[in-house]
Amino acid sequence: MSAVVSTPVNILEESQQLGEMIIQSDVYHQYNEARNRMDNDREAQKLIKNFTDVKDKYDEVQRFGKYHPDYKTISKEVRSVKREMDMHDTVAEYRRAERELEELLDEVCGEAAGIVSPTIKLPGNNPYFEDEAGGSCGSGGGCGSGGSCGCS
Structure with missing residues (x-):
């Protein structure tokens, strides 16, 4: 038996075909439709903008952590606004x-x-690396998480 040797051109062509199949899939079409509905929903866009504005404030407060005078207020507000948006x-x-x-x-x-x-x-977060306990890569962090990994 001889091994099939793929050339870079073949790999690129097959990758392009795979990408086209994904773009033609029902999953991709549902994603695109949902994205368009959200993009055209004025109320959703208002909520997203509000969240983005509050998140910017939150990021600024995070520089100082719990020592910032508005830490608790902004932290509570960002959770509330995110919940409303979600x-x-x-x-x-x-x-x-x-x-x-x-x-x-x-x-x-x-x-x-x-x-x-x-x-x-x-x-991480890939079902191929989840163990029976539901953790990723044995230690729960995942190979790509930056933490120590329990994979062998």
């Missing part, structure tokens, strides 16, 4: 569609990595 129907629908697309892309990347080598490590 509970909006079109934002929640977009987040669900985004998660489904991410799961598809993670699965495709895992399959491609597995073809190259079964020992390739992928970033």
Whole structure:
């Protein structure tokens, strides 16, 4: 038996075909529709802008942490505004569609990595590296998390 040798041109062509298949998928179409609905929803855009503004304040307060005089107020406000934004129907629908697309892309990347080598490590939050306890990469941090990893 002879091994199949892929040239860089073949790999690029196959990658492009794979990308086209993903773009043609129902998951991608649902993501795109949800994104368009959210982008065209004035109330959702108002909530997103409000969250972004409060998040900027929060980031500024975080420089000083709990020693900043507005730390508790801004921390509470950012959680409240984020919850309000996340509970909006079109934002929640977009987040669900985004998660489904991410799961598809993670699965495709895992399959491609597995073809190259079964020992390739992928970033955390990937079902290919979850153990029975639900943790990622044995120690719960994931190979790409920057922490110590329990993979062997």
